[in-house]
Amino acid sequence: MAKDNRITLYDLQLASGATISPFVWATKYAIAHKGFEMDVVPGGFTGIPERTGGKTERLPAIVDDGQWVLDSWLIAEYLDEKYPDRPTLIGDPSVKVCGQMLEQWLWQTAIGPWMTCYLKQYRDRSLPQDHDYVTESRERMFGGQRIEDIIVGREDRLPQIPPKLELMRNTLREYQWFGGESPNYVDYRLLAVFLFLASVADIPALPEDDPLRDWIDRGFDLYGGLGRHPGMSPLFGLPRRENDPEPFVRDPQANGLNKRNTGPQSTAAETARLKGEAAGA
Incomplete structure (x- = not known):
């Protein structure tokens, strides 16, 4: 069992302290999903073997009560296997x-x-x-x-x-x-x-x-x-210029069947569109 409900995570960070690696991000969420607290070992790309005592040159890595686990998918599988009584990450x-x-x-x-x-x-x-x-x-x-x-x-x-x-x-x-x-x-x-x-x-x-x-x-x-580090930048606000493509489908109902087929009435509007007819025809 994780000592004091804590797991050590070796982070891969930017100068701001924000995590740069998507694999480390996924591991942070996996640990939190299981209900554990994290002891984060900070650092960047340089000196990973030295920080980990030669255990790895890639991150993430965790230490759970003295046991090292490497690779983000393997960490998630390990957490599910070791702690089946806690919320499942992968399952089937x-x-x-x-x-x-x-x-x-x-x-x-x-x-x-x-x-x-x-x-x-x-x-x-x-x-x-x-x-x-x-x-x-x-x-x-x-x-x-x-x-x-x-x-x-x-x-x-x-x-x-x-x-x-x-x-x-x-x-x-x-x-x-x-x-x-x-x-x-x-x-x-x-x-x-x-x-x-x-x-x-x-x-x-x-x-x-x-x-x-x-x-x-x-x-x-x-x-x-967990994902609200002050070193992160806004993702939303990309302007659309005159010749830029539409960024997303604004009328998803017009693109294929979006509802369950429960009989002719449920598919009538889509069928009418395919036939080039008015929806009520």
């Missing part, structure tokens, strides 16, 4: 499979493009001793381009990203959380992307009235405002 194995698919989709759809827009802030907001590492590693990640060149044109790329998140909006129009009536580890993995985004976004990434705002705000407010 299918939750992990579907959650990993959604997470990979979100990384490809949004985090990659957002990184090209906020990479300079990612570097500039990091701890001073981390600047060289972030510059060299991220420029290598982007094929040797300079960070200052990678972000060029971001004002044109940013408006292209919100429309691609409609898959999430469609689900959240029907359910309060990806876990259904309450959040689970899938919510935390996806929220972690937006927590990462808020740690580096010097200009808003999403429109002010984005329907995702309700889920994001509720997620950031969980566990006493």
Whole structure:
């Protein structure tokens, strides 16, 4: 059992003290979900092996009453196995499979493009001793381009990203959380992307009235405002220019069946639209 109901978490932070790693964010939420308090070991990219006594060069890492556990998914699985009497994070194995698919989709759809827009802030907001590492590693990640060149044109790329998140909006129009009536580890993995985004976004990434705002705000407010670090930036307020695409579908009822099929009456309006008829025909 965790000593004094506390688990030690090795954090990956910016100069502001805000967590930069989405994997660490997900782990913070997993620990809080299980009802534990955290003893946070601060630090940035530099010196991870030294801070952890050579246990790892990647974070997150936790220590639970002397036992080290590495990797964010393994930590969540460990917490479920070790503390089955506390609220479940993953539960059925299918939750992990579907959650990993959604997470990979979100990384490809949004985090990659957002990184090209906020990479300079990612570097500039990091701890001073981390600047060289972030510059060299991220420029290598982007094929040797300079960070200052990678972000060029971001004002044109940013408006292209919100429309691609409609898959999430469609689900959240029907359910309060990806876990259904309450959040689970899938919510935390996806929220972690937006927590990462808020740690580096010097200009808003999403429109002010984005329907995702309700889920994001509720997620950031969980566990006493775990996601409300003062070093985070506002996510909402991206203006729409004349030729920018619509950031989200404003009439979701016009896009496919959105209600349960309980007979012809429940699908009449959609059928009429498909036939090009008036809804009452």
